[in-house]
Amino acid sequence: xxxxxxxxxxxxxxxxxxxxxxxxxxREADPPVEQxxxxxxxxxxxxxxxxxxxPKLQFxxxxxxxxxxxxxxxxxxxxxxxxxxxxxxxxxxxxNIREQAAWCLGNIAGDRSNYRDMLLSSPDSINNLLLxxxxxxxxxxxxxVTWCLSNFCHFTxxx
Numbered sequence: 001x002x003x004x005x006x007x008x009x010x011x012x013x014x015x016x017x018x019x020x021x022x023x024x025x026x027r028e029a030d031p032p033v034e035q036x037x038x039x040x041x042x043x044x045x046x047x048x049x050x051x052x053x054x055p056k057l058q059f060x061x062x063x064x065x066x067x068x069x070x071x072x073x074x075x076x077x078x079x080x081x082x083x084x085x086x087x088x089x090x091x092x093x094x095x096n097i098r099e100q101a102a103w104c105l106g107n108i109a110g111d112r113s114n115y116r117d118m119l120l121s122s123p124d125s126i127n128n129l130l131l132x133x134x135x136x137x138x139x140x141x142x143x144x145v146t147w148c149l150s151n152f153c154h155f156t157x158x159x
Contacts, residue, residue, distance in 0.1 A: 003039045011054055018048060018060040025067035033071050042068070042080040049085035055094045062089060062100040069107035078108060078115055087119070090128035090145075095137030099144045102132065106148030113154075120152060 002024075005017025021041065025031045036042075048054075048061035065086075069077040082104070089101035105125070109116040119125045129149050136142035 003041055006041055006044050011057065014048065015054065015057045015060060018045065018057060018064060022060050022064040022067065025064055031067065033068055033073050037068070037073060037076050042076055046080050046082045046085060049082065049089060055097060058089065058092070059094070059097050059100055062086065062097060062104055066100060066104040066107060069104050074108055074111040083108065083119060087122055087125045087128055090132060095141050098132055099141045102129065102145045102148040106144070106151045109148065110151035110154065116152060116154065126152070
């Protein structure tokens with residue numbers, strides 16, 4: 001049912017379905033990450049990141065992707081094409097969306113050096129992070145963006 005709601009053409013159904021999945025992925029004990037990936041919903045969530053007509057849907061999709069990116073399945077978020085959309089969301093009018101995008105990008109950059117390097121190769125990623133540091137909407141956003149930037153700066157020794 002939940003995946004059907006996300007695939008619906010109805011905006012409210014998309015929002016409710018995405019929110020339900022985000023809540024499932026937010027469980028501390030055994031979140032169903034693999035099952036959600038197998039439903040094929042990640043590309044749909046990436047599409048939702050561009051839905052400027054529904055900031056609440058963007059937020060829920062970004063949060064669901066953040067939860068997935070914090071697991072051993074970070075590669076699925078990267079492979080779904082989410083990164084450029086998340087970088088763009090760092091300029092959202094909604095501070096909560098900016099914070100969630102930074103959190104997801106921080107998870108991605110912190111996972112593998114090649115992901116970090118990919119994000120660094122996009123000039124907008126650093127510029128958009130720095131804009132949020134220069135004029136943060138709140139302390140929580142500043143902390144998340146600073147943490148994300150620290151993952152962009154993390155150096156991995158190559159032997």
